[in-house]
Amino acid sequence: MSTITRPRSAAPKAVPAVDGAKLFDRLCAVCVTLFALIWLVPFAWALATSLRSDGSITENPTSLFAGGWSLHAYSYAWDNHPIGTWYLNSLVISALAVLFTVGFGSMAGFALAFLRYRGRAVVLALVAAGLMLPSEALVLPQFIEYRSFHLLGTFWALVLPSVAAPISVFVFQAFFRGIPRALIEAARIDGASWWRVYARICMPISRPALSTVAILTFISTWNSFLWPLLVLNQTTSQTIPVGLASLVSNSNIQYAEVMASSVLGFLPLIAVFLVFQRQIVQGVATTGIK
Structure with a gap:
């Protein structure tokens, strides 16, 4: 008995899978x-x-090449306004803010990460509440507070508010909690005090968190406008954002001069970011800040 074999149907062509990664x-x-x-x-x-x-x-406001290009606006803005003094004021204020914020924020983050004391949950809740309050809501209470301490018109009125930055505390706390607990316990067993653990063990290995807090504090302090506008009332003590705002006049706006001053104002921030962008990315990735 002969068997009838049916011809096999051709196998369907494989559809190339879409490379989802690419x-x-x-x-x-x-x-x-x-x-x-x-x-x-x-x-x-x-x-x-x-x-x-x-x-x-x-x-021709929409044409970028009409009339040619020159550096006259930069030289005019630099010669007729104390931009150099504003630069120095912003640099001093930002540097002091970075120094104090890193110091106090790291100590607060260390205490919340390792120390166990009564009221720790309340302190942590208060720090978290500081993240929810907008800075504009604190302007009036801070103004009354610093006026009572006779600090209005001084650089300390700009430095001290930036020190109490809840985000810096959480950055350091998140980083310190990632340090192996066995390393801290071994140091404590060897007789190291908490201050020595903080200064000799935790801080040397917390460079990503330290650089992140330092750079973000520098940028936010440099760009601050409302609070320096209220506190500093002398032209020679103003910062770059406040000084640039004073160049704009309702009667006669010199567009080239204003733009030149603005470019001079944000060039340091671009330089800081380009130099330390790797540290910013590494610090954000290490601490888990979103």
Whole structure:
């Protein structure tokens, strides 16, 4: 008896699977490019406007090349306004704020991470509540407080409020909690005090958290506007943001001069970020701050 064999049907062609990883990478690259353009276009516009003359800006405000480019606005702004003094004031205030914020924030984070004492939960709740309050809501109480201490018009009125930064406490606490507990217990068994554990063990290995807090504090203090505007009433003691705002006049706005001063104001921040961007990313990734 003969058997009838049916011809086998051709196997369906395998559909090439879509590489999800490459597609995701391309999508991320497109998003990053769009966000970079959103941030770079205003910067490029301000830079190009600062190199033009006021007459060409008034005649052709949308043309970036009309009238030619020159550095006259930069020299005029530097010679006719105390921008150098504003730079020095901002640098001194930001440096002091970084120094005190890193010192007190690291000690507070160390205490919350390792020490066990009565009322620790209450302290932690108060620090967390500080994250929920907007800085504008504290302007009036702080103004009354520093007026009572006769600190208005001084740099300490700008430095001290930035020291009480809840985010710095949480950054250091998150990093310190990642240190192996056995290392701390071994140091305590060997007779090391808590201060020695903090200074000799925890701080030397907390460079990512330290750099993150330092850079973020420097940038926020440098960009602060409302509080320095209320506290500092003399032109020579003003900071860069407040000084740049005083250049804008309702009667006669010199666009090139204002843009040149703005470019001079945020160039240090760009330099700080470009130099320390690796430390910022490493610190954020290590501490888990979102």
